[in-house]
Amino acid sequence: MPLIAHFQFHGSLNDFLRPRQRNTNIIYTFAVHQSVKDMIEANGVPYLEVRKVLVNGQQVGATYRLQPEDRVAVYPYDGREEELLAGIAERRFVLDVHLGTLAHHLRMLGFDTVYQNDLHDPALVQIASTEQRILLTRDVDLLKNKAIPAGYWLRSQHTKEQLTEVIRRFRLIDWLRPFTRCMVCNGEIKAVSKEAVQEQLPPKTRLYFEDFYQCRDCKRVYWKGSHYERMQVSIQQIKTY
Numbered sequence: 405m406p407l408i409a410h411f412q413f414h415g416s417l418n419d420f421l422r423p424r425q426r427n428t429n430i431i432y433t434f435a436v437h438q439s440v441k442d443m444i445e446a447n448g449v450p451y452l453e454v455r456k457v458l459v460n461g462q463q464v465g466a467t468y469r470l471q472p473e474d475r476v477a478v479y480p481y482d483g484r485e486e487e488l489l490a491g492i493a494e495r496r497f498v499l500d501v502h503l504g505t506l507a508h509h510l511r512m513l514g515f516d517t518v519y520q521n522d523l524h525d526p527a528l529v530q531i532a533s534t535e536q537r538i539l540l541t542r543d544v545d546l547l548k549n550k551a552i553p554a555g556y557w558l559r560s561q562h563t564k565e566q567l568t569e570v571i572r573r574f575r576l577i578d579w580l581r582p583f584t585r586c587m588v589c590n591g592e593i594k595a596v597s598k599e600a601v602q603e604q605l606p607p608k609t610r611l612y613f614e615d616f617y618q619c620r621d622c623k624r625v626y627w628k629g630s631h632y633e634r635m636q637v638s639i640q641q642i643k644t645y
Contacts, residue, residue, distance in 0.1 A: 406433045409474040413449065416480045419559055420448045420544065434470050441466035444478060450547035452555045455481040481573075495579045498523075498531045500541040505563045510570070511590055512635060513642070514581025518590065525549075540570065571642065582639050583617070583626070591621030601625045 411430045418426040434443055440459065441451050457464055458477040470476075498518040499507045507519035518531055525546055532539040532552045539555035541547060547555045556573055558566045571577065584593055596618045602610055604625050617626040 407436065407472050408433050409470050409476055411476045411478065413478045414480065417449050417453060417478055438470055439466065440464060440468045440470055440476060443470060445548050448544065450544060450557060452547050452552060453480055453557065455479050495574060495576060496535065496537045498528055498537040498539055500528060500543060500546065502542050503540060506566050508587050509563060509567050511585045511587045512582065513639070514584040516585065516590065538574065567642070577643060586619035586622060586624055588624055589619060589622040591619040593617045593619055593626060
């Protein structure tokens with residue numbers, strides 16, 4: 405006879421399931437010695453998104469071996485950052501190749517954000533692992549790599565909604581440091597004298613502005629023009645999330 409176990413996924417973990425499997429008891433067949441983590445991921449849910457697993461009412465770890473007729477309840481993170489980011493001291497990110505606009509916005513808010521449009525999955529995993537960065541992705545399977553210390557699957561395909569997701573998921577409001585990172589290369593931005601950068605300035609900018617900032621890495625120059633006012637409005641909206 406096949407070995408079966410009863411699973412129910414709670415909260416946001418239902419996002420990974422087919423509609424008919426959501427918020428209901430699911431009967432799965434499993435192999436001898438199969439772990440609860442393997443079973444959860446085999447059915448589409450990255451274990452990085454799982455906060456706790458109860459089997460027959462008792463909390464178990466990822467390596468628990470399923471037994472016939474086990475009743476498994478799987479719960480998502482509830483936003484408590486001390487659990488979600490255990491071992492991650494800073495809010496630093498690495499993003500997959502599809503999230504360039506989101507990377508731009510995270511840098512605008514001051515977050516150290518690695519993004520290149522030619523970084524393939526092995527490089528993303530290595531960066532997340534060696535630099536202890538949070539991996540943001542639209543690729544569910546990528547989050548199943550056990551070397552990734554922390555990560556999140558973005559539900560939305562729209563940048564503003566993605567930004568809201570990330571801020572809420574990782575409780576970033578108190579970590580905002582707007583205009584401290586270059587939106588192009590992720591380098592740190594520092595104040596510089598007008599004289600130091602005047603050769604890089606358009607004539608009207610040189611005439612009407614006095615305060616300037618420059619990226620230490622790519623040397624891009626920033627000033628508080630009309631684009632700055634628009635970004636300030638965006639940041640105030642973000643703070644109301």
